[in-house]
Amino acid sequence: MKAQKGIQRSSIIPLYYQLLEILIDQIETGLLKPGNPIPSENELCRTYGVSKNTVLQAIKTLQNKRLVYRIRGKGTYVMDPKISQNITTLLSFSSEVVGMNGALKNKAVEAKQMPALPAIARHLGIKETEPIYHIQILREVNGVPLALQTSFLPAELCPGLIDRPFDDGSLFKTLQHRFNIVITGVNETFQAVKADNYEAKLLSIAPGDPLILLERHSYVEGGRVVELVRTLLRGDRCKFNIELKRDQQQEASLVNSAGNRT
Amino acid sequence: MKAQKGIQRSSIIPLYYQLLEILIDQIETGLLKPGNPIPSENELCRTYGVSKNTVLQAIKTLQNKRLVYRIRGKGTYVMDPKISQNITTLLSFSSEVVGMNGALKNKAVEAKQMPALPAIARHLGIKETEPIYHIQILREVNGVPLALQTSFLPAELCPGLIDRPFDDGSLFKTLQHRFNIVITGVNETFQAVKADNYEAKLLSIAPGDPLILLERHSYVEGGRVVELVRTLLRGDRCKFNIELKRDQQQEASLVNSAGNRT
Numbered sequence: 001m002k003a004q005k006g007i008q009r010s011s012i013i014p015l016y017y018q019l020l021e022i023l024i025d026q027i028e029t030g031l032l033k034p035g036n037p038i039p040s041e042n043e044l045c046r047t048y049g050v051s052k053n054t055v056l057q058a059i060k061t062l063q064n065k066r067l068v069y070r071i072r073g074k075g076t077y078v079m080d081p082k083i084s085q086n087i088t089t090l091l092s093f094s095s096e097v098v099g100m101n102g103a104l105k106n107k108a109v110e111a112k113q114m115p116a117l118p119a120i121a122r123h124l125g126i127k128e129t130e131p132i133y134h135i136q137i138l139r140e141v142n143g144v145p146l147a148l149q150t151s152f153l154p155a156e157l158c159p160g161l162i163d164r165p166f167d168d169g170s171l172f173k174t175l176q177h178r179f180n181i182v183i184t185g186v187n188e189t190f191q192a193v194k195a196d197n198y199e200a201k202l203l204s205i206a207p208g209d210p211l212i213l214l215e216r217h218s219y220v221e222g223g224r225v226v227e228l229v230r231t232l233l234r235g236d237r238c239k240f241n242i243e244l245k246r247d248q249q250q251e252a253s254l255v256n257s258a259g260n261r262t
Numbered sequence: 263m264k265a266q267k268g269i270q271r272s273s274i275i276p277l278y279y280q281l282l283e284i285l286i287d288q289i290e291t292g293l294l295k296p297g298n299p300i301p302s303e304n305e306l307c308r309t310y311g312v313s314k315n316t317v318l319q320a321i322k323t324l325q326n327k328r329l330v331y332r333i334r335g336k337g338t339y340v341m342d343p344k345i346s347q348n349i350t351t352l353l354s355f356s357s358e359v360v361g362m363n364g365a366l367k368n369k370a371v372e373a374k375q376m377p378a379l380p381a382i383a384r385h386l387g388i389k390e391t392e393p394i395y396h397i398q399i400l401r402e403v404n405g406v407p408l409a410l411q412t413s414f415l416p417a418e419l420c421p422g423l424i425d426r427p428f429d430d431g432s433l434f435k436t437l438q439h440r441f442n443i444v445i446t447g448v449n450e451t452f453q454a455v456k457a458d459n460y461e462a463k464l465l466s467i468a469p470g471d472p473l474i475l476l477e478r479h480s481y482v483e484g485g486r487v488v489e490l491v492r493t494l495l496r497g498d499r500c501k502f503n504i505e506l507k508r509d510q511q512q513e514a515s516l517v518n519s520a521g522n523r524t
Contacts, residue, residue, distance in 0.1 A: 006376075006377070008374075011372065011374070012371065013398070014460055017460050020458075024381075025379040025381040025382060026381070028381040031380065057459075064456050065455055065456065065458075109274065109275075110273065112270075114270070117268060117283070117284060117287040117291075118287060118293065119288070119290040119291035120287065136275070187503065188503070189501050189503050190452055190474070190501060190502040190504070191497060191501035192455075192472035192495075192497030193472055193497060194326050194327065194497075196279075196282075196326060196327075197323075198275075198278075198279050208326075208470060209456075210454035210456050210473070210497070211454055212453070212454045235456075235472070238453070239451050239453035240451065240452040241449065241450070242449070242450040242504065
């Protein structure tokens with residue numbers, strides 16, 4: 001059997017991985033469309049001159065990456081594309097989802113007052129054991145649970161918030177309209193983590209599935225942090241966009257002293 | 263047994279998850295330090311008034327989140343913190359790592375010329391089957407494989423690049439110094455994915471472990487995309503920081519017409 005059409009037998013990269021890249025490319029480019037079947041295993045063997053094992057491994061990997069799904073006895077189909085969030089502008093999650101024409105629903109998991117744990121207190125710049133609000137909600141778009149979000153806020157800043165936290169559609173807007181707290185900037189950290197049993201159950205995924213953990217500090221004019229938010233987003237449904245531009249100063253610092261950055 | 267110290271039996275949130283949050287908090291706040299043991303199972307049972315099962319589940323979850331590691335017969339220890347990348351400025355990966363005082367090593371996995379696949383061609387704004395360079399490298403910091411990076415560049419832009427792609431320490435700088443290609447902006451997409459067998463092997467992790475997939479388009483003055491980079495970063499070792507500030511215009515658009523964002 002002779003490898004062909006973009007498959008290089010001499011490459012150090014495994015055949016299944018090369019086939020995988022080709023199939024991902026065809027999904028991305030729209031040659032293989034969401035909801036449509038991908039070619040049969042036999043067809044892929046013939047087209048790319050690879051063994052059935054290689055094809056199966058590539059398809060299995062596509063499945064693991066949630067790019068295709070299998071219907072037993074029918075075939076393998078291309079998954080709908082991920083929901084994409086643009087994070088170049090400072091907008092709350094719900095505004096972004098509204099912009100994507102999705103029907104967002106917030107489901108409260110829990111809203112309570114509790115004493116601040118030490119790290120939370122440090123994040124919020126308050127004393128340990130000072131009362132905070134702990135609000136955990138599940139965010140659904142078009143009926144699909146997408147994100148599990150836990151917010152921590154100093155209770156004294158927004159007394160009574162937990163009774164009706166989403167009056168204005170989002171916490172972000174409720175803070176602004178009801179408490180006149182205008183968030184002027186955020187600091188965010190992203191990482192990839194595994195879902196544990198509790199998180200998986202709420203998000204309707206399997207334990208161990210990949211999640212994006214987004215940790216956000218929101219601050220007001222003057223720099224006071226008014227909110228710490230930990231959001232777990234389903235890796236199979238969400239991605240983020242960032243646009244970065246280099247200005248002259250950064251360029252100079254890059255060229256001249258990249259090693260001295262702190 | 264009475265629950266205590268931040269554990270609320272009446273809460274809808276499972277006990278192990280509450281204990282987990284407390285332990286994560288203590289790791290974050292430095293009360294539990296990297297390399298030091300966490301309290302024993304019996305001690306945790308006593309301190310928080312929870313069962314051994316609850317403690318074991320919390321510790322297991324800490325392990326899955328790679329916040330602690332277990333040494334059989336000795337105890338459970340706090341993991342070193344993740345390497346953090348700041349992406350508010352446009353810098354190449356190696357500059358960032360240099361800034362973190364890590365010893366970066368690039369290991370070439372493969373560098374070859376090949377015809378562009380359709381989606382790659384579209385990303386790069388070139389014709390299908392036009393020659394591109396395909397450079398796959400493994401990035402190690404202090405001997406630990408951290409990222410698997412695959413770059414795609416139009417071959418005609420940088421003839422001969424694949425012979426010595428890292429002459430100046432990074433592809434980014436090589437492009438600038440040897441080919442006078444100055445990248446002025448990038449567009450990035452982040453998502454969380456599972457490692458497959460090939461990726462896991464190269465990155466010394468287990469198949470299924472969470473990775474951040476960073477897809478970057480780099481462009482020059484005028485907007486031409488000169489490079490597409492797909493980087494897979496180990497979820498247990500990397501995180502990203504972003505700082506966003508709201509300007510007046512964005513604020514107005516948020517308050518007045520959040521629903522009309524496209």
